[in-house]
Amino acid sequence: MTDYAADSILVLLEATPTGELAKSAAGLLGAASLIGTPVALAVTAPGQAQALAEQAAAAGAERVLTVETDAASTQLTVPIADALAAAAATVAPDAVLISNSMEGRDVAGRFAARTNAALAIDAVGLSRDEEGVVAHHSVYGGAYNVDSAATFGPLVVTVREGAVETRAEAKPVALEALDATPSGKAAATIDSFEAVTATSTRPELKGATKVVSGGRGLGSAENFALVEQLADTLGAAVGASRAAVDAGYIPQTHQVGQTGVSVSPQLYIALGISGAIQHRAGMQTAKTIVAVNKDPDAPIFEVADFGVVGDVFTIVPQLISALAERKK
Amino acid sequence: MKIIVLVKEVPDTYGERKLDLETGLADRAASEAVLDEIGERALEVALSYADANEAEVVVMSMAPERAATTIRKGLAMGAASAVQVADPGLAGADLGLTARTLAAAIRTAGFDLVVTGNLSTDGSGGVLPAMLAELLEVPNLTALSSVEIAADSVSGTRDTDDGTMRLSAKLPAVISITEALPDARFPNFKGIMAAKKKPFETLSAADVGIDPQDLTAAASIMTAIAEKPPRSAGVKITDEGDAGVKIAEFLIENRLA
Ligand SMILES: Cc1cc2nc3c(=O)[nH]c(=O)nc-3n(C[C@H](O)[C@H](O)[C@H](O)COP(=O)(O)OP(=O)(O)OC[C@H]3O[C@@H](n4cnc5c(N)ncnc54)[C@H](O)[C@@H]3O)c2cc1C
Ligand SMILES: Nc1ncnc2c1ncn2[C@@H]1O[C@H](COP(=O)(O)O)[C@@H](O)[C@H]1O
Numbered sequence: 160m161t162d163y164a165a166d167s168i169l170v171l172l173e174a175t176p177t178g179e180l181a182k183s184a185a186g187l188l189g190a191a192s193l194i195g196t197p198v199a200l201a202v203t204a205p206g207q208a209q210a211l212a213e214q215a216a217a218a219g220a221e222r223v224l225t226v227e228t229d230a231a232s233t234q235l236t237v238p239i240a241d242a243l244a245a246a247a248a249t250v251a252p253d254a255v256l257i258s259n260s261m262e263g264r265d266v267a268g269r270f271a272a273r274t275n276a277a278l279a280i281d282a283v284g285l286s287r288d289e290e291g292v293v294a295h296h297s298v299y300g301g302a303y304n305v306d307s308a309a310t311f312g313p314l315v316v317t318v319r320e321g322a323v324e325t326r327a328e329a330k331p332v333a334l335e336a337l338d339a340t341p342s343g344k345a346a347a348t349i350d351s352f353e354a355v356t357a358t359s360t361r362p363e364l365k366g367a368t369k370v371v372s373g374g375r376g377l378g379s380a381e382n383f384a385l386v387e388q389l390a391d392t393l394g395a396a397v398g399a400s401r402a403a404v405d406a407g408y409i410p411q412t413h414q415v416g417q418t419g420v421s422v423s424p425q426l427y428i429a430l431g432i433s434g435a436i437q438h439r440a441g442m443q444t445a446k447t448i449v450a451v452n453k454d455p456d457a458p459i460f461e462v463a464d465f466g467v468v469g470d471v472f473t474i475v476p477q478l479i480s481a482l483a484e485r486k487k
Numbered sequence: 488m489k490i491i492v493l494v495k496e497v498p499d500t501y502g503e504r505k506l507d508l509e510t511g512l513a514d515r516a517a518s519e520a521v522l523d524e525i526g527e528r529a530l531e532v533a534l535s536y537a538d539a540n541e542a543e544v545v546v547m548s549m550a551p552e553r554a555a556t557t558i559r560k561g562l563a564m565g566a567a568s569a570v571q572v573a574d575p576g577l578a579g580a581d582l583g584l585t586a587r588t589l590a591a592a593i594r595t596a597g598f599d600l601v602v603t604g605n606l607s608t609d610g611s612g613g614v615l616p617a618m619l620a621e622l623l624e625v626p627n628l629t630a631l632s633s634v635e636i637a638a639d640s641v642s643g644t645r646d647t648d649d650g651t652m653r654l655s656a657k658l659p660a661v662i663s664i665t666e667a668l669p670d671a672r673f674p675n676f677k678g679i680m681a682a683k684k685k686p687f688e689t690l691s692a693a694d695v696g697i698d699p700q701d702l703t704a705a706a707s708i709m710t711a712i713a714e715k716p717p718r719s720a721g722v723k724i725t726d727e728g729d730a731g732v733k734i735a736e737f738l739i740e741n742r743l744a
Contacts, residue, residue: 176649235654236617236627261630261647268617269627271583277707278582280612293710299504305511306711314707317614347626347656350642354650363648369743393744401666411632411667412648417500417608418525418666426743437500437608443718447743449734455725462718465737469726477731482744485735 164221166195168292169252169313171202171243171266172215172223176354178207180214182363183258183320185327188219190318191256192327194287199223200246200337202231202239212334219327224249224337236262237346240269245339247274252313254285254292259317267317273342277309283322292316300417300440319421321366361387364396364413369426370442372398372415375406376431376452376471383408385475386430392482398422398442400432416441430471434459451475488542488599488638488658490533493589494526494561496554497609504609511709512579513609522560525604527671529664533602534565534672536636543567545596549577549588555687562682563674569685570596574692576699581707582610584699586618591695593623600641601661605630616663626656632667 168191173181184199191197199220201211208225215223224246230238243266247255255270257263259281271278279294286293292314296305308314364370371393373386383403390397398415399408415422417440427445432438434450434457442448443462450463451471460466467474498504498518505517533544546561548554549572558569572592577584593601601623606613613630620627631643631654641662642655674682692699724730738744 236620236629240621261645264613265617265627265629268586268614269621271614272586272618272621275583275704277705278612278614279707280582280610280614299506302504302715302717303506304711304713304715305506305709307707308710310706310708312705344621344624345626345656347628347654347660350653350655352650352652355648393738411646411665418606426738435501436503440500447741449737451730451734455723460723461720463723464721465734466721466723467726467730467734468723469730474726474731474734477729478734479731481732481735482738485739485744 163198163250164196167198167250167252168195169247169250169255170197170199170220171255171257171263172199172211173258173260173263174203174211176352178203178210180211180218181258183260184215185218186321186323186366187256187258187318188215188327189325190285190323192219193325194285194292195253196221197327198250198252200226200243202226202228202242204229204232208336209334213332216332217329219330221330222333222335224335226337226339230341233349234346235349236265236269237342237344239266240273241342242337242339243270244273244342245337247313249337254314254316257315257317259319263317267315271315276312276315279307279314279316282316282318285316297444301444322423361390362394362396364398364420364422367396367422368424369393369395370398370415370422370424371395371428371430372400372432373403373408373430374400374432375402377403377408380408385471389428389475389479392479395426400438429459429463430475432459433457434462488540489545489597490536490542490600490602491545491547491593491596491598492526492530492533492561492566493601493603494530494546494548494558495523495607496520496548496550496557497523497607500608506712508712508714510579511712520554520557522557523604523607525606525608525666527564528666528668529602529604530561530564530566531669531671532634532664545570547589547592547596548572549585549592551578555689559682559687560674562685562687563678564672565678567685569687570690571688572690572692572695574699576692580699582612582614582618583704583706586615586622587704588692588695588697590619590622591697592690593619595695599658600636603661603663605663605665616661620661623659623661625659625661627661628654628656629663631662631664634662634664634668
């Protein structure tokens with residue numbers, strides 16, 4: 160009945176507060192291109208769909224369905240879940256890919272519960288076999304690789320941000336406005352939103368290729384600047400342990416670990432971090448790990464490729480100037 | 488007001504956690520079981536409201552029978568009663584079945600507010616609160632780093648990568664909280680003794696009207712599982728005044744700087 164490809168993969172696009180396509184979208188469209196025909200859904204404020212659709216096409220969307228509504232900025236989750244339900248009914252996709260972000264998880268949860276669809280969470284990759292779409296997961300801090308699939312119907316997948324490196328080829332823009340009737344389900348009201356002013360030119364933690372993290376060993380928010388300096392010297396993202404977050408050295412969005420962000424960078428440098436199992440769960444799949452800790456028995460050394468027993472306050476400044484020296 | 492707090496027994500994260508390579512389920516014998524820390528924080532949110540206001544706090548969990556001891560800790564901390572949905576048919580339940588079962592149990596119990604953790608440390612799905620809100624037909628206010636409960640409404644703050652959001656809703660509602668909220672109180676001796684006399688209801692899936700074998704809903708199934716070899720340690724040196732230079736050399740040699 161529909162004129163959508165039989166192997167359509169529906170991708171929910173996320174936008175930044177300023178209406179740009181979120182970074183997660185390129186990875187989602189890339190993942191979709193590996194398993195079928197990427198069809199994107201853009202839910203935007205009135206007047207913003209065209210621009211978002213163009214960016215999505217450039218990132219590989221064959222077609223872009225658009226829903227323009229004010230509701231998404233005043234009501235939590237429900238308007239987006241309604242639009243997604245309408246898009247899925249139109250496209251009849253083999254899978255629905257959603258970013259494993261705070262908002263993405265809520266939309267995925269509501270959508271899967273509403274449509275009785277199978278839900279796969281925090282996938283790090285996707286593939287297709289004779290039976291259909293398969294989601295790949297890395298669980299218990301990367302100790303196990305697990306695959307999952309739906310018994311029938313579309314698989315709804317939240318994809319870990321930054322985990323998929325594949326990028327799809329740019330496509331010509333093909334935009335269609337979609338009629339999404341509000342479900343009328345009760346939603347929370349978004350009373351206000353205060354955007355963080357993007358001051359940092361540093362790479363984002365999720366999906367970063369290099370990460371420099373600091374822990375309680377830094378001792379204070381002022382001293383934590385040392386972590387940021389080394390990160391900037393290396394062009395790395397800044398991470399932290401939960402103890403550093405709890406102590407107020409840095410906001411929670413920088414927390415690496417089981418209840419924070421999971422990273423798999425080429426390089427992870429841990430400064431003044433003991434390496435508790437919950438921290439290691441979020442970083443031990445890094446390709447190369449360097450650790451500096453003054454306690455020779457710190458568990459972080461069990462996973463470090465290059466461990467240094469010593470004081471971060473003497474070693475890190477020396478490291479920064481040695482690297483700066485070489486750049487000259 | 489009736490507040491239902493969802494708690495979960497999980498393998499202690501301080502130990503090595505294992506999956507059974509045959510069934511793909513958590514190997515419960517491999518590590519000690521504890522009440523998930525985030526669930527304790529969720530309970531603290533409810534209890535601190537009940538300390539100062541008229542409110543009945545119920546802890547609820549879907550878990551195998553043997554988790555009862557763990558759930559009882561919620562009673563010792565101060566919850567008035569506990570509901571456990573325990574059913575062999577629910578072993579290995581996927582998110583959809585878990586959500587349908589918990590929603591049915593919550594509806595059976597009656598509620599004004601449901602409080603959950605934002606992410607459990609074993610599942611780490613973080614989708615359950617929104618699924619419950621959808622099934623219970625109430626608003627979801629998720630990942631809150633601060634919460635204000637009033638007699639007929641709830642509001643809170645959510646910190647995202649992009650900024651700070653203020654959310655509110657009329658009750659009934661489902662909220663989930665993050666670990667930015669305070670640590671939970673410890674059960675004291677009086678609480679532990681009192682817990683023994685508090686109502687503890689154990690329900691089967693059928694008791695809440697759920698058929699675990701229901702084939703009309705799609706399920707997510709595990710199709711493969713593999714264990715990865717643990718990481719081994721590399722070189723470890725002690726700083727002799729030149730370790731900063733040595734790290735720089737290591738990074739340059741490995742083309743990481
Ligand atoms: C359910 C649960 C979830 C959790 N989730 C997370 C998570 O997601 N992420 C996370 O990180 N933690 C998490 N934790 C907390 C975790 O258990 C640890 O408490 C935390 O990681 C410790 O942080 P830290 O290494 O910075 O602090 P500490 O363990 O206090 O270690 C500080 C280290 O700094 C070293 N040090 C001190 N001064 C210096 C110096 N001058 N030079 C060099 N080294 C120095 C010390 O030797 C020490 O090893 C979780 C805990 C629980 C129970
Ligand atoms: N089996 C369960 N029983 C009770 N509560 C649960 C269960 N699974 C998840 N929850 C609740 O949902 C929250 C989020 O869990 P999850 O979606 O698994 O990350 C947890 O912190 C609990 O409050």
